[in-house]
Amino acid sequence: MQPPSRPFLEARIRVPPGWEETLLSLLQDEGLGAAAAEWSFPAGALEGESLGGRIPTVTAWLEAGEEPRLRRLLEGLAAAAGWRAGDWCLRTRFRPPEDWSRTWRRRWRPFRCAGFAVLPPGLDPSSVALRAEDRPLLLAEGSAFGTGGHVSTRLALRALREQAREDARSPLLDLGTGSGILAVAAALLGAERVLGVDPDPHSPPQACATARGNGVGDRCFFWRGTLESAGGRWRRVLANLHSDLLVEAAPFLGGLVEAGGWLFTGGVLDRKEEAVRSALAAAGFEPLQIRRGGRWLGLAWKRQVLGTT
Ligand SMILES: C[S@@+](CC[C@H](N)C(=O)[O-])C[C@H]1O[C@@H](n2cnc3c(N)ncnc32)[C@H](O)[C@@H]1O
Structure with missing residues (x-):
């Protein structure tokens, strides 16, 4: 700017x-x-x-x-x-x-979400009245999406935090990583390796800076690309994207998440709920939980184990 x-x-x-x-x-x-x-x-x-x-x-x-x-x-x-x-x-x-x-x-003001105290770029954490249970998450400066101010990010952080109570260590793939806020949150919660992808050219450098600034740079890796550039089978996948893209990409997401694995889809507007639900169900996911904030929805899914449907 x-x-x-x-x-x-x-x-x-x-x-x-x-x-x-x-x-x-x-x-x-x-x-x-x-x-x-x-x-x-x-x-x-x-x-x-x-x-x-x-x-x-x-x-x-x-x-x-x-x-x-x-x-x-x-x-x-x-x-x-x-x-x-x-x-x-x-x-x-x-x-x-x-x-x-x-x-x-x-x-930009710091705020709490899902056990994290999300702090703006350049803020000295010791200058804020943190509580003992706060886990500081320091953002890096940049224009990529994901300050935590938008409700879809906050819904995703809450879903991730809850999922991590069951399994915090498994590697995680973050599709549409933006600022890297969710990827870094996953690493802070204990993920042994996190990969994040986003087509925004500002995203990878900003996400890397976010990871380094939070001391988890050695476990977080980012590249520029669309979600189709991701491969492999993952126990945990975050896809805080947007409704139309989720509908279109549902079959691809089905191939990325391993049987029994966890998927979060966010950035879903209320009027697109049915379209997203049926696309994900057709791709082999069963709904676990839905969270709402304003007109936005975040849905957690489990990839069905073959033979159980
Ligand atoms: C709602 S933002 C989420 C950012 C961050 N993960 C968060 O939760 O705040 C969606 C992100 O998806 C990215 N995106 C858009 N099209 C994409 C695609 N085809 N594949 C992967 N990411 C995409 C955007 O650049 C943007 O950073």
């Missing part, structure tokens, strides 16, 4: 829960500056683990003349999504020239 040389517009957009990521991707598609989603939590230095009760706000930093275009985009989204007046609001103000990435870092 380049620091703007002129005053810029800061837009604070309140949206109905579950819509923040849709808005972020629309802003990106429209080339409307840089943006980040934030959530209001109950008070506390480290945010609690609850997935409910959060009020999403998207902050976008735009060129000064872009407000009318932003407003049109929001009105179009509100009409298409059926939001009522009062479901959303837009406030803007001009800001002096500033480094946007510094602004983003300043806004």
Whole structure:
């Protein structure tokens, strides 16, 4: 992100829960500056683990003349999504020239999820009031997906934590690893080897930095590619991707997970639940657990053992 040389517009957009990521991707598609989603939590230095009760706000930093275009985009989204007046609001103000990435870092607050205290890049863990049971997970700076702020990541972290109570050591494959947050969490929980893949060119260096920063660089390996570039048979696979990709890739996932093995699929929107469920069932998976956060779902599966169906 380049620091703007002129005053810029800061837009604070309140949206109905579950819509923040849709808005972020629309802003990106429209080339409307840089943006980040934030959530209001109950008070506390480290945010609690609850997935409910959060009020999403998207902050976008735009060129000064872009407000009318932003407003049109929001009105179009509100009409298409059926939001009522009062479901959303837009406030803007001009800001002096500033480094946007510094602004983003300043806004990023540590929070707790699934036993982890997720800490923003550059934060000294000793400067935060950690509890004895907190397991710090320090993020590395970069643009790859996965700060833990998005509910799909948090659902995946919770599923992983629970799965690790049964088997924390088996190697794990992380499809769509992004920032490497889930892969590194798996290594911190005890995985002896973790592989992560993502087509985003920013992902492997960022994920490697995340792993090194948490002292698990020797057990985590990342490469750039789509999920089809992964091979082998795995006891544990994380696939926090998105609904359509999961439906399309279900037969391939069936070949990656060993019989009796565990799969997590995330990034599933509520209206795609049935499509994802039937694709995964047809690929030989039986559902273990479903978690919901806003409009997002995370599903844990067990690969059926041949002969038991
Ligand atoms: C929802 S994000 C998950 C990131 C991170 N694992 C997390 O849980 O926060 C989905 C990731 O999948 C990646 N992705 C998109 N298409 C993919 C594909 N065909 N194969 C593998 N990963 C893909 C994206 O680049 C993105 O980083």
